[in-house]
Amino acid sequence: MKKYLEIYNNYKELILxxxxxxxxxxxxVRKAAASLEVSKTTIENAYFELQxxxxxxxxxxxGFFVCYSNSDSKGENKIVINNKDIKYDLKSGDADKGSFDIxxxxxxxxxxxxxxxxFLSYGDVQGEADLREALSDYIREKRNVSASPDRxxxxxxxxxxxxxxxxxxxxxxxxxxxxxxFVQGINLFRxxxxxxxxxxxxxxxxxxxxxxxxxxxxVMPIKRRLELISHTKTTNALIIEDDFDSDFVYQSKPTxxxxxxxxGKNVVYMGSFSNVLIPGIRISFMVLTEELAREFEKxxxxxxxxxSKTEQIALCGFIRDGHIKSQNRKIRRLxxxxxxxxxxxxxxxxxxxxxxxxxxxxxxxxVTKFSKDLSVFENNTISVFIRSYENGVLKLIISPSSIPxxxxxxxxNALKTAIS
Amino acid sequence: MKKYLEIYNNYKELILxxxxxxxxxxxxVRKAAASLEVSKTTIENAYFELQxxxxxxxxxxxGFFVCYSNSDSKGENKIVINNKDIKYDLKSGDADKGSFDIxxxxxxxxxxxxxxxxFLSYGDVQGEADLREALSDYIREKRNVSASPDRxxxxxxxxxxxxxxxxxxxxxxxxxxxxxxFVQGINLFRxxxxxxxxxxxxxxxxxxxxxxxxxxxxVMPIKRRLELISHTKTTNALIIEDDFDSDFVYQSKPTxxxxxxxxGKNVVYMGSFSNVLIPGIRISFMVLTEELAREFEKxxxxxxxxxSKTEQIALCGFIRDGHIKSQNRKIRRLxxxxxxxxxxxxxxxxxxxxxxxxxxxxxxxxVTKFSKDLSVFENNTISVFIRSYENGVLKLIISPSSIPxxxxxxxxNALKTAIS
Numbered sequence: 148m149k150k151y152l153e154i155y156n157n158y159k160e161l162i163l164x165x166x167x168x169x170x171x172x173x174x175x176v177r178k179a180a181a182s183l184e185v186s187k188t189t190i191e192n193a194y195f196e197l198q199x200x201x202x203x204x205x206x207x208x209x210g211f212f213v214c215y216s217n218s219d220s221k222g223e224n225k226i227v228i229n230n231k232d233i234k235y236d237l238k239s240g241d242a243d244k245g246s247f248d249i250x251x252x253x254x255x256x257x258x259x260x261x262x263x264x265x266f267l268s269y270g271d272v273q274g275e276a277d278l279r280e281a282l283s284d285y286i287r288e289k290r291n292v293s294a295s296p297d298r299x300x301x302x303x304x305x306x307x308x309x310x311x312x313x314x315x316x317x318x319x320x321x322x323x324x325x326x327x328x329f330v331q332g333i334n335l336f337r338x339x340x341x342x343x344x345x346x347x348x349x350x351x352x353x354x355x356x357x358x359x360x361x362x363x364x365x366v367m368p369i370k371r372r373l374e375l376i377s378h379t380k381t382t383n384a385l386i387i388e389d390d391f392d393s394d395f396v397y398q399s400k401p402t403x404x405x406x407x408x409x410x411g412k413n414v415v416y417m418g419s420f421s422n423v424l425i426p427g428i429r430i431s432f433m434v435l436t437e438e439l440a441r442e443f444e445k446x447x448x449x450x451x452x453x454x455s456k457t458e459q460i461a462l463c464g465f466i467r468d469g470h471i472k473s474q475n476r477k478i479r480r481l482x483x484x485x486x487x488x489x490x491x492x493x494x495x496x497x498x499x500x501x502x503x504x505x506x507x508x509x510x511x512x513x514v515t516k517f518s519k520d521l522s523v524f525e526n527n528t529i530s531v532f533i534r535s536y537e538n539g540v541l542k543l544i545i546s547p548s549s550i551p552x553x554x555x556x557x558x559x560n561a562l563k564t565a566i567s
Numbered sequence: 568m569k570k571y572l573e574i575y576n577n578y579k580e581l582i583l584x585x586x587x588x589x590x591x592x593x594x595x596v597r598k599a600a601a602s603l604e605v606s607k608t609t610i611e612n613a614y615f616e617l618q619x620x621x622x623x624x625x626x627x628x629x630g631f632f633v634c635y636s637n638s639d640s641k642g643e644n645k646i647v648i649n650n651k652d653i654k655y656d657l658k659s660g661d662a663d664k665g666s667f668d669i670x671x672x673x674x675x676x677x678x679x680x681x682x683x684x685x686f687l688s689y690g691d692v693q694g695e696a697d698l699r700e701a702l703s704d705y706i707r708e709k710r711n712v713s714a715s716p717d718r719x720x721x722x723x724x725x726x727x728x729x730x731x732x733x734x735x736x737x738x739x740x741x742x743x744x745x746x747x748x749f750v751q752g753i754n755l756f757r758x759x760x761x762x763x764x765x766x767x768x769x770x771x772x773x774x775x776x777x778x779x780x781x782x783x784x785x786v787m788p789i790k791r792r793l794e795l796i797s798h799t800k801t802t803n804a805l806i807i808e809d810d811f812d813s814d815f816v817y818q819s820k821p822t823x824x825x826x827x828x829x830x831g832k833n834v835v836y837m838g839s840f841s842n843v844l845i846p847g848i849r850i851s852f853m854v855l856t857e858e859l860a861r862e863f864e865k866x867x868x869x870x871x872x873x874x875s876k877t878e879q880i881a882l883c884g885f886i887r888d889g890h891i892k893s894q895n896r897k898i899r900r901l902x903x904x905x906x907x908x909x910x911x912x913x914x915x916x917x918x919x920x921x922x923x924x925x926x927x928x929x930x931x932x933x934v935t936k937f938s939k940d941l942s943v944f945e946n947n948t949i950s951v952f953i954r955s956y957e958n959g960v961l962k963l964i965i966s967p968s969s970i971p972x973x974x975x976x977x978x979x980n981a982l983k984t985a986i987s
Contacts (some may be wrong), residue, residue, distance in 0.1 A: 241688040253680045256877070260673045266847030267969065268661045303723050303873040310730060314758050334869040338734050340760055427686030427876040449754040453723040455875035456847040457676070549687065 150185055151192035158193065162202050173203055173211035191345060192337070195327050204533070212535075235558040237531040240509070241549035243485070246478050247425040251470065252461065259460035270452040270459070273443070274301025274432065278463040282432055285466050290390065291407035292416050294434040300443060301432045303453035305389060305417055306331055308433045311450055312387070312415065313339035315435075315442045316352070323350035348378060356389040357405060358507055366506040369402055376409045385436070386414045391422075406434065415439065420462065423474055430454050430462055482548050483508040485555065489547040492559040497566075510546045517541035517566055529561050541566065570605055571612035578613065582622050582633055593623055593631035611765060612757070615747050624953070632955075655978040657951040660929070661969035663905070666898050667845040671890065672881065679880035690872040690879070693863070694721025694852065698883040702852055705886050710810065711827035712836050718860040721852045723873035725809060725837055726751055728853045731870055732807070732835065733759035735855075735862045736772070743770035768798060776809040777825060778927055786926035789822055796829045805856070806834045811842075826854065835859065840882065843894055850874050850882055902968050903928040905975065909967040912979040930966045937961035937986055949981050961986065 161167040173179075176194065180187045194211055197203045203211045260266075273279065279296035286292040302308040309332055318340030324333055325346060332354065333343050344350055355375070357367035367375075379386055388405045406416040411434070419431040431454075435443060443450075465471055486504055490511050493502050500515035516539055534542035550558050581587040593599075596614065600607045614631055617623045623631045680686075693699065699716035706712040722728040729752055738760030744753055745766060752774065753763050764770055775795070777787035787795075799806055808825045826836040831854075839851040851874075855863060863870075885891055906924055910931050913922045920935035936959055954962040963986075970978045 239688065242686075244683065244687060247686075249680055249683050249686065253677065256676060256680065257673060260669055260676065263664065263669050266662075266667075266669065266845045267664060268659065269841070269846045270849075303727075303875070304871050306871040307723075307727060307873055310727075314754070318758075318760075330868050331871060334734070334866075338738075338759060340738075421689070425686045426689045429690070429873070429875070446754075448750050451724050451726040451751060453727055453849070453873040455723070455849070455878055457878065458875055 151189045151196070154179075154183065154185070154189065154193035155196040158197055159202060162197075171212065188342065188344060191327075192343070195330065195333060198327060198330070235529045235554070235561050236549050237529060237545045237547060237558065237562070239530075239549065240546040242425050243481060243548060243551065245551070246481055247474070249425070252424070252428075252465070255461035255464045256457060258464060259457050262460060265460065266456065270454075270456040272447050272450050272452050273297075274299065274452065274454065275456065275459045275463065278459045278466075279432075281463045281466040285471065286416070286418065286434070289472075290404045290416075290418075292404055292411075292434060293407075294411060294416075297444075298435050298437065298440040299432055300435060301430065301452070301454050301459060303431070303455070304421070304429045305391075305419060305431050306335065307453045308417060308431055309335055309387075310339075311443070312433070312439070313341070314449065315439050315446065316385070320352050321347065321350040322352040322354065323347040324354050325356065329354070329356075348375075349382065350384060352385045352387060353379065354387045354389065355405070356391045357402065358390060366402060372402065372405055372408055376405060376414075379413055380409075384413065387417065388414055389417045391417075391419060411436070420471075423471060423478065424462075428458060428462075430458055479508075485547050485550070485552060486511060488552070489545070489550070489555050489559065492555055493545075493562075496559050496563045509548060510544055513543045513545055515541055515543075515566060529558070529565055531562070571609045571616070574599075574603065574605070574609065574613035575616045578617055579622060582617075587633050591633045593633065608762065608764060611747075612763070615750065615753060618747060618750070655949045655974070655981050656969050657949060657965045657967060657978065657982065659950075659969065660966040662845050663901060663968060663971065665971070666901055667894070669845070672844070672848075672885070675881035675884045676877060678884060679877050682880060685880065686876065690874075690876040692867050692870050692872050693717075694719065694872065694874065695876065695879045695883065698879045698886075699852075701883045701886040705891065706836070706838065706854070709892075710824045710836075710838075712824055712831075712854060713827075714831065714836075714854040717864075718855050718857065719852055720855060720863060721850065721872070721874050721879060723851070723875070724841070724849045725811075725839060725851050726755065727873045728837060728851055729755055729807075730759075731863070732853070732859070733761070734869065735859050735866065736805070740772050741767065741770040742772040742774065743767040744774050745776065749774075749776075768795075769802065770804060772805045772807060773799065774807045774809065775825070776811050777822065778810060786822060792822065792825055792828055796825060799833055800829075804833065807837065808834055809837045811837075811839060831856070840891075843891060843898060844882075848878060848882075850878055899928075905967050905970070905972060906931060908972070909965070909970070909975050909979065912975055913965075913982075916979050916983045929968060930964050933963045933965055935961055935963075935986060949978070949985055951982070 158167070158173075167173075173194070174182070176187050176190045179190045183190070194203065198211070276296065278301060279299045282299055282301075283294060283296045286294070300308060300311060302311070313336060320341045322336045322341045322343050323346060324343060327333070327345065336352075337343050341352075353375070355367070357372060375386065378384075386405055386409075390404060404416060406414040413436065415436060416434040417431065418433075419429075421429055421431070486508055490502050490504055493500065493511065493513060497513075497515060500513055502514075503512050504510075505512065512534075517536065518539060532544040532546070534544050536542070545562075547555065547558070578587070578593075587593075593614070594602070596607050596610045599610045603610070614623065618631070623633050696716065698721060699719045702719055702721075703714060703716045706714070720728060720731060722731070733756060740761045742756045742761045742763050743766060744763060747753070747765065756772075757763050761772075773795070775787070777792060795806065798804075806825055806829075810824060824836060826834040833856065835856060836854040837851065838853075839849075841849055841851075906928055910922050910924055913920065913931065913933060917933075917935060920933055922934075923932050924930075925932065932954075937956065938959060952964040952966070954964050956962070965982075967975065967978070
């Protein structure tokens, strides 16, 4: 068995047997590495697994805490992680019902299905040619990302695209992620035989999400963007730029893409439409470097298209007719307005608490005094992302996107009740 | 560089520099391994790559041949592999326009999109719950495959599902494939650090496609199915049963699934709807063993759903209302009738040739004398799969599925002209 899995199993057992209890702080990565005589990466990998399986959570600066509560205990200490019947979901960042005109989308789907002959064959592995053309124009105009359609690859989400990327890049690379939150991506790179690290700027591959650097939605400043590019120019590292949530950045002016800043050298640019349209529609794309695009072309037979052909054709029309631009404006306005309103309501409901809106304008950080033990919210009303609880101070990240405007007051009150 | 890639590059250079010419036989795997002092697996891997990149083709019994013709040569010797403007496509097995009532499908898509609230959130990683329920009933009734919905995983094609499977199974396994034709699957398992072999019944994992064992569509006889199951019961190997094309098996009675024969132990069952519906709609599913289902549940956070939510919801209704059954009957009748008719036309057009229909009833094997060099068909009229050319005998596999009934005669004549 791999070393990190052994360590994972040991800690898991300690947690399940209640020797490590809910709220206990895990040893720091450095300490654990020293006492178990393994590398820090091994410990980090074990902690990722424990986190992925819901046994521990990481806090911003103070390390990892046990968040699993044994079923023998009174059950008061559970954090609601996934409860579909929850009334106010302040955690998932799901879409607002009013955010998307589904009947307009339906018209494009219908017109896509009318192109009957296109459905008789399998789709283009790379993505439908007309969609790739539309995407090429769209990202040039919107993000100054200039790439011909033959360098664009379409897929059903970022994960299948990263999987293609992993296959194109030979294994045994070091890959840096900004933190542990993108569990799926970290795991995928590891599955493909790469060595995943956290914030290692000497890695061969650097995954960044400049418009969504932390779960709180910090945006990478332009200075750091330029530093990163000049750094990778000397080290020849490959940057994977996941432009996730760039549509929402409103507080500052939209920051330029790394791809545009670097002239497209050494940068793979990734974008997605789940946020702009609606999460239930999954179409993502990536722009490969020239070298990787040649590799892709050579190895095309190894891959298959995952994105729905119908939805690709529909999206192509939707972009060409300019709807994506107005949709962009609409959701930015809607979500940032709601975030502001929610924040204002919070301030008047909890005057002693510290509320601030994230750079990208779609989440709120709430820092408040809280006397009880970490655990809350087993009341089937609210689910929320707990960032940390230390010394009587509770930090929460609130994503109000799915709360209808008219329910914001009620949601704030429910939150107040839960933490008062 | 990996050894097999070196060997791949050497052969590629020999082919590109015309030292190995179109139609030349490649050294046998055994001989090449001996002379280059590497394992047979290394040679096989190099040959897979050459095949995947279109430099060589494999023939049924006589090994590998160069099928790449240098652009310096007269260009007469090219086999048309992918030409979208081709008039009679006897290669791809694309669907017949009349095979699917797309307006009926459109109604289900429309009704799916009416369930607006379902699109506000990301889809279930495992697949929409109602679809998995419908699938569970469907495969129980149709293939005697009995599995609860929580053991079913949905994805956009077999490849993303195999990718999940690779991640659930630890690496360094030996994996057996029946031949080299499923390049994508072979490559995926290799990318995940497994050792791929051909027809190695002592492998840890055995991938089989019992209703489509060869490119000619041979069906695995019941005796061999039972042998395989009893063999894996002693070795404890995992069978991946890709039930591809089982819908078309008509000459014999439909043969039972390995999953059903084994009682679901040690078998992962995979099915797809691209054939029954239309290739442009990609929804596949797999039934995990109990053990793997537990692993999946534990690691759910590592994966993402690839299949379109809209199409999943539509398919659920389509199955529940019984349309999938009538669609099954319809395409089986349509394709087998066309295959018979095509075969009869061939027999009267080429009375000296040897024509036979595959077990699964959707392709025709044509063996005929042919005096010219291997190459044919650069006439923009026909594309066809060449199985082999040896000693003046040409073997072709013909898939007439995409040819409209009224064009069968013309397609046969075009084929006759090309090979006479």
